[in-house]
Amino acid sequence: xxxxxxxxxxxxxxxxxxxxxxxxxxxxxxxxxxxxxxxxxxxxxxxxxxxxxxxxxxxxxxxxxxxxxxxxxxxxxxxxxxxxxxxxxxxxxxxxxxxxxxxxxxxxxxxxx
Amino acid sequence: xxxxxxxxxxxxxxxxxxxxxxxxxxxxxxxxxxxxxxxxxxxxxxxxxxxxxxxxxxxxxxxxxxxxxxxxxxxxxxxxxxxxxxxxxxxxxxxxxxxxxxxxxxxxxxxxxx
Numbered sequence: 001x002x003x004x005x006x007x008x009x010x011x012x013x014x015x016x017x018x019x020x021x022x023x024x025x026x027x028x029x030x031x032x033x034x035x036x037x038x039x040x041x042x043x044x045x046x047x048x049x050x051x052x053x054x055x056x057x058x059x060x061x062x063x064x065x066x067x068x069x070x071x072x073x074x075x076x077x078x079x080x081x082x083x084x085x086x087x088x089x090x091x092x093x094x095x096x097x098x099x100x101x102x103x104x105x106x107x108x109x110x111x112x113x
Numbered sequence: 114x115x116x117x118x119x120x121x122x123x124x125x126x127x128x129x130x131x132x133x134x135x136x137x138x139x140x141x142x143x144x145x146x147x148x149x150x151x152x153x154x155x156x157x158x159x160x161x162x163x164x165x166x167x168x169x170x171x172x173x174x175x176x177x178x179x180x181x182x183x184x185x186x187x188x189x190x191x192x193x194x195x196x197x198x199x200x201x202x203x204x205x206x207x208x209x210x211x212x213x214x215x216x217x218x219x220x221x222x223x224x225x226x227x
Contacts, residue, residue, distance in 0.1 A: 100207030
């Protein structure tokens with residue numbers, strides 16, 4: 001019963017490098033989300049998906065891309081890393097009941113130097 | 114648009130004391146309301162939720178919250194705090210009208226003194 005799994009847990013990038021944060025869930029949830037968390041700022045929605053093949057921008061999408069080829073996976077890609085992308089990233093999922101109850105992964109701490 | 118305000122950035126209490134964390138929301142219709150807890154280095158975990166019915170809801174770890182429509186509030190309470198309750202607490206509001214994107218407050222950091 002893994003829930004939402006994120007990898008890696010920690011990563012240091014140099015400015016301009018690219019990387020993908022992986023997220024997978026085993027609950028057959030249709031809805032998946034990527035948030036970033038910065039100190040004192042709460043959670044900001046980056047991208048979300050309501051099902052395989054469907055993605056949409058959240059509040060802070062610039063500098064990121066996502067894809068949703070399967071129900072289980074929702075990777076987040078950083079194409080040209082910038083120091084402003086230093087943050088903790090959380091993936092989450094929810095079912096289609098409309099209840100908005102999110103299950104979160106443990107987070108990925110990214111530092112861009 | 115829906116929004117959530119958690120007016121307290123930090124709250125400090127002594128172990129064994131009572132706790133109340135404030136949450137105010139803005140939403141046009143009947144909201145879905147949530148409290149999540151984040152322990153250091155962990156993801157967020159659902160403490161409790163309100164969808165409808167009884168306005169006093171019970172959650173895990175001895176927490177409860179009361180929905181007050183007239184005050185647009187959903188404050189979290191616990192009668193006696195334990196040192197292990199030290200964490201970040203997030204209030205969130207979701208839509209009963211079909212949107213699946215909850216909005217989170219900025220969080221309240223709870224510090225527990227022995």
